[in-house]
Structures are given as structure tokens and as C-alpha cells.
Amino acid sequence: MTLKFKDLTVKYTMSGTLKDGGADTNISSKINSNTDTNTNTNTITALDNISLEINQGECVAVIGESGSGKSTLSLASMKLLASNAFISGQIFLDNVDISDLTDKEMEKLRWNKISIVFQNYGDVLNPVHRIIDQIAEPLIKNGESRSAALERSKKMLDHLKIKPGRDILFPHQISAGERQRVLIAMALITDPDILVLDEPVASVDAITKSYLAKVIKEQVDAGKAVLMITHDLSFAHLCSDRIAVLYSGMILELLPSQKLLDAPLHPYTRALVRSFPMMERAKDLAGVRGAPPSKTSGAPIGCIFQQRCTQSIDVCSQKQP
Template sequence: MSPLLDVRGLTVTYKTSGGDIPAVRGVDLSVAPGEKVGIAGESGCGKSTLALALLRLLPANAALGGEILFDGDDVLKMSFGQLRAVRWAGASVVFQGAMHALNPVRRVEEQIAEPILVHGGDRRTARVKAAELLDDVGLGAGKGRAYPHELSGGQKQRVMIAMALACTPKLIVADEPTTALDVMIQAQILRLIGGLVADRGISLLMISHDLSVLAGTCDRLAVMYAGRVVEQGPAGEVFTDGKHPYSRALAAAFPRIGDDDARRNPQGLPGDPPDPADLPTGCAFHPRCPVAVPICPDVDPQLWSAAPGRDAACVHVKEN
């Protein structure tokens, strides 16, 4: 089956007065129809830039290279009219931080109806559809008359999900959809997203810094570091048996409730991801890597086969 989304050699470079900043550096990624794919990594690894690049939602100083094939058509070569037809109807986005994505002076039912109207629907159809979607996300049609400030964080996120579903897209891109929510509401939102995309046969690309969230939600997982994918494979396997030391560090940082060892000896990595404007030589992860060897500053590893269906960019994988 041909991929619904096929990203090939994607690069994103921000042009600034201080020089070029490479935020995404040659990413290959695919999402099949009905598939759920996760992208994990710390803040600053290029996840959100990648998500926004898929529908060309980046600022004017972002230069894009490579290919983004959606249903066989290259998003990077589309005219504005073609791109407008794809947004919401072909692919939609659940943005991080719903309060910043919703218009504070418009009722939520109007905001859910807006993409339907933009794509040719009439007002009555849009109003009925908005009410149905509010029911689908567990809010009820009565909440449509509310303004965003009258809703809780979890309720606002549900509105964003309803907006993303308004034009029956083939793909939903969820960028950190639960970051600002408490643990209980986060679990509800994840179940809601998973259920809705499964019921409708929609593909999902979910972005998070939390590997455990993605492992429990997605079929496949890609781990990003310093603008590149450093490991990819089945989500459960990447979480429990990471082939790249960065993947293992992300998984180890997940707290185990009730485990005294985890409480007394919290895991994690020292330091932060590198500044994209000042990347280390060789493997970008080597300054923080607990298993770095002398050749790591000199070798820029590519994604090599680490196991059936698994790839990782690490010299230890190549050696084996």
C-alpha cells in the first residue's frame, strides 16, 4: 500500500541575521493509510518544526528542501490554492496549547464550523456538523455556545480535536496535544484521539517528548535528536528495547510509580540537546552519550538496520 504521507530528505533551515539555523536535517518518514506514527524527542530536537512543515505553516524565514508527498502530491510544490484545499480537508493539525490556537472572542461552535465553510459547506450543514463533533469528543452540543475562556484545558483540547475532524481529513497531525494537561485528563484525551482515528480510519502523526505516551498510542515510532531521526521501528519495541542510546535514555526517564529504585535514583541525561546553530562534529549525540567511543566525534552515523523492522543511527549498530 502506498504511503498517505511520504517525507523524503526533508530539511528546514531558518534564515536569521546571525546565520542559517538547520532545524530539520534530512528526515525520511512515512505514514500509511490508517497508521498511527509517533515522533519523540526532547524540546529543541525539531519535532514541531517538522510537524508545521508538513502543511507549510512555518514562518517566511524558513527554507524547506526535500519532498513532502501527501497522497502522491508534493506539498512543497503546491500553489496556495492547492495547499488551501489540502489543509483541514486532507490533513489537519491539533496544535500544542489549545488556548493559543482558539480565537478568544468567538464561540467554539463558530470556530469548529469555520473550516467546513471555507471548504464549501453551507451554514446550516456547518452548524449541525459542529454540534455532532462536540458530541463525538464528549463535550455535548450545548458547549458550542461557550467562549474558550469558559472551558477547562481538557475541554479546549477537545474543541481542537473537533476542529481537526471537521472536514473529515485523511491525516491528523497532533503536536504535543496533552502537554499542558494533568495526568488524568491526558489519559482521557489520548483515549479519545486513539478511538476517533480508529473509528474513522484516519492516519495519525503524534508528536511528544514522552516516549511512554507514544508507545501506548502509536503503531510505529521515530525518535528525533538534533533535527534528525536517530531510531525508528515498532513503537513498543523502541520503548522497551531501544537500539540507540538516546532512545534508551528517553525510556529510562519515564518514572515507575511505586518503584523505590526509580524514586531514589531518577534516570535522565545531563545537559540539553545541542544548539542547532552550533552542532557538534560527528554524531550530534556524542557529548551526552554514555556509551560514546573515540570515533563518535568523527563519524556522522546514518540510519542502519539494527533488527528486523528497526533502524538506528549509531556506530554500535553498524559494528554489530
């Protein structure tokens, strides 16, 4: 099964009257234009005309600064965007455009065909339920017996290096790294065809990070399509086949992982590589100067990175590279 984004644009309404003058609470709302219909509606463009395909047996990493739209992309893949999100474009699971599906239809796909590891475990794990019960929940919901679901959940925790006996603990009783692995267990337990990982190693140590890279590679080798959101260039290099560089809601570059890190084409990608210690061990680190452009000002003319770029020339203000 493949995951495909085609011309995907996501905007969030911040105030004023929504399109057609009504309060639209449908999270899958689609618009046919990238312009706002009411001048008193303030919008933020989180994703701008994204086209990306993650194939069966492939891991694609999406990297970029905070606020670039990475988590919006991951939530869009599960059709879990907030009620003030307006979407244009399409999202395909194989040949099925999920933007046309109802919530009830999506429920049959979530945690079965496609699963996600959310970024913030504090918002996901229920503090009053044991971790093993939370992992087993989707199995039981799908008709598996409680005893069989708990047994499978124990094996999954063992696979993710959670020590025996800790499965009966509550989220606050385990470490941040263990909670992160519990989220991964919850995503893997139903053996989905597509796996979405939003910052999967943000709270783990170097040894655990290395092991989780092995787990992700196992999923790819098993034919899964893996979309990985990360700030960590070294982890992206370790796990992914291709890397997409996201900046202010736009994909600036998409290359095979090794090629992107060895010979990045876009100045922003080069700046990211220079700013990451594991990529440039023998060189002084250099941050990306300036700040990203406002997401409320509309699509820019020319290169979106021009104002921060150290290599900008006249043509950069006229067209995208």
C-alpha cells in the same frame, strides 16, 4: 493517503542577507544545498535530512526534547513554516509533492485532506467567537449550510466529552483541557485523511488522556495516517504503531513502539526512557545529562549525541551509529 518526508532539511535565517540577496517571503522556498551561500547569513538548522513515512491506518509518534524540531516537522507537513524558513527535500501527500504547490493549491488540502492540532491553543482559538462557530467554520467554508455545520459540530463536541451547553461559550470561559479538545474537534470535523497532532494531551488530565487515546485509535482504525508529536512516552506507547526519536533535528531511531520502549538501541533513547516516570516505575529516574548541541554550528562529524553520551567510545567521534 500517506504522509511522507524525504530528505527534508529546514533552516531558519536569523540575520543578514538571504539567498540571492533578496528578502524571500515565500514560505515554501526550496534550496538545493544544505550550505549557506552568504557568510553574513546566520542560520539555525531545525530539521536535518529527515526521511519518514506515515502510512494509511498507522500512527507514528515523534518524541524528543524541547527544541528537537518536532513542531517544525508538524508545521512543514501543512506547509505553514515561517517566512524565514528555507526548505530542501520533499513532502508528499500520497504522490503529490506539496513543496511545489502554491498557497492557493494548499488551501484546498488544508482542513480537508490534512488537518493539524496545534500545540498552543492560545494562538489558534479566536477569543471573540464561540467555540462551536470556530469548529463549524471549515464546514461552512466548504459549502455546508450553517445549521448542518453547527449540528455536526455539536456531535463532535459530544464525542470529545464536552458537556452540553458549553458549545456556545467563548474560549476563555472553558478549561485548558476543554480548549485542547476543541482544537482536536476542529481538526477532526472535516474527516481528513491525514491527521497531525502536536502535543495533543499537554493540557488534559489522565482520564481525558485515556479517552483521547481511544479517539486517536478510532482514526487509525478508520484508515487515517496519524503523525503525533509528543513529550509523553506513555501516551506515545498507548497510541502509536511506531516511534521516531528526534534529536537536534535528526532522527536517531525508528522502531515499533513496544520494541523501542522495551529494547531501545540508541543511548539517547535509553536515556529518554529512564527519565520518564511511567516507563521506569520501579527504578530511580535519571535525566539526560548536558545540553543539546548548537544548531548554528553545522552538521557534526560523528554521532550528534556523543558529547552527552555515557557510553561514548572513540568511533563515536568519527561516524554516526
